[in-house]
Amino acid sequence: MNLYPLKFRPIAHYRIWGGNKLNQAVSAELQMxxxxxxxxxxxxxxxxxxxxxxxxxxxxxxELIEIYQEKLVGKKVWKKxxxxxxxxxxxxxxxxxxxxxxxxxxxEAKKLHNSFGKSExxxxxxxxxxxxxxIGFKEGIGKSDYEKHLKAETLEEILxxxxxxxxxxxxxPAGRVHAIGAGxxxxxxxxxxxxxxxxxxxxxxxxxxxxxxLHTDLALQAIDxxxxxxxxxxxxxxxxxxxxxxxxxxxxxEIFTGNQEVSITKNDEMRIYICxxxxxxxxxxxxxxxxxxxxxxxxxxxxxxxxIIPEENSTLxxxxxx
Numbered sequence: 001m002n003l004y005p006l007k008f009r010p011i012a013h014y015r016i017w018g019g020n021k022l023n024q025a026v027s028a029e030l031q032m033x034x035x036x037x038x039x040x041x042x043x044x045x046x047x048x049x050x051x052x053x054x055x056x057x058x059x060x061x062x063e064l065i066e067i068y069q070e071k072l073v074g075k076k077v078w079k080k081x082x083x084x085x086x087x088x089x090x091x092x093x094x095x096x097x098x099x100x101x102x103x104x105x106x107x108e109a110k111k112l113h114n115s116f117g118k119s120e121x122x123x124x125x126x127x128x129x130x131x132x133x134x135i136g137f138k139e140g141i142g143k144s145d146y147e148k149h150l151k152a153e154t155l156e157e158i159l160x161x162x163x164x165x166x167x168x169x170x171x172x173p174a175g176r177v178h179a180i181g182a183g184x185x186x187x188x189x190x191x192x193x194x195x196x197x198x199x200x201x202x203x204x205x206x207x208x209x210x211x212x213x214l215h216t217d218l219a220l221q222a223i224d225x226x227x228x229x230x231x232x233x234x235x236x237x238x239x240x241x242x243x244x245x246x247x248x249x250x251x252x253x254e255i256f257t258g259n260q261e262v263s264i265t266k267n268d269e270m271r272i273y274i275c276x277x278x279x280x281x282x283x284x285x286x287x288x289x290x291x292x293x294x295x296x297x298x299x300x301x302x303x304x305x306x307x308i309i310p311e312e313n314s315t316l317x318x319x320x321x322x
Contacts (some may be wrong), residue, residue: 003072003300006297007053008298009049009051011042012032016206017097019034023035034095036093072302076269088189089188092180100179103118103197105222108174109195117174117191122170123255123276126185127183133162133178133181134159134177136178138158138160168232177223189253197222198214199216199219233246239257240262242262258314272299274319275292280309280314281308
């Protein structure tokens with residue numbers, strides 16, 4: 001069977017801090033109060049994405065990798081990861097602040113959880129006035145300062161905060177303390193991992209009347225206290241071309257804004273596309289696929305060439321695995 005651009009059923013997740021903006025992107029049976037996350041492409045156990053379009057509809061991502069191997073993910077990715085899908089693509093709606101948290105690196109995650117680590121990036125799709133991210137600590141804060149404030153329950157006094165607006169992009173390597181503030185909707189690209197160490201949760205009470213678990217000791221082992229030189233990524237925003245966005249050891253991203261079509265020629269690697277504004281049509285030799293806001297697709301490595309045709313004023317993120 002010929003491979004084609006693959007779209008997957010959204011996986012909706014309740015979150016205590018979630019809002020209602022993502023309900024527009026899911027079917028009626030998935031809509032809910034506090035819809036905090038849509039997992040758009042996932043290889044995480046218990047949350048494996050299922051194809052929703054075309055002849056492969058109903059098959060899950062794990063099955064596709066096992067069947068098509070390098071034809072789906074490309075030679076480099078297949079050689080390095082085998083049947084494990086390396087990335088997780090999400091949309092997040094934070095009506096309330098997320099917990100302050102940190103993720104372990106590959107070595108720690110493998111040893112403690114038999115998992116990949118979790119480095120990630122955020123692209124801000126919407127931000128209310130004065131919305132902010134927590135990224136790292138205020139200048140000069142070290143491990144002893146952190147431990148002192150942790151004991152005194154005054155962590156908020158030492159956290160680094162950054163105002164953000166639509167179009168901002170931030171890279172968060174494993175080990176960096178972070179949290180999404182209220183009033184933000186974003187696209188998240190991360191390693192395939194669901195390991196989070198929660199440090200502080202504003203003494204919030206969940207729907208069962210309990211405070212959520214904190215992971216204080218694990219977090220202390222994982223935190224990187226080095227100074228952060230630049231939080232928000234500077235990038236070229238020239239219209240009608242793919243512009244370099246964020247490059248990391250785990251994913252490379254480019255961003256497109258505009259209304260003119262782009263042609264992609266064969267290069268034997270999987271690409272993921274995330275629509276953050278407007279709408280796009282992907283035209284291949286096997287037909288066309290529509291991609292709307294809050295949707296992602298996987299373009300198989302075995303795709304000879306294709307065109308990306310935007311509606312007016314549309315924005316798209318392209319993701320590759322280096």
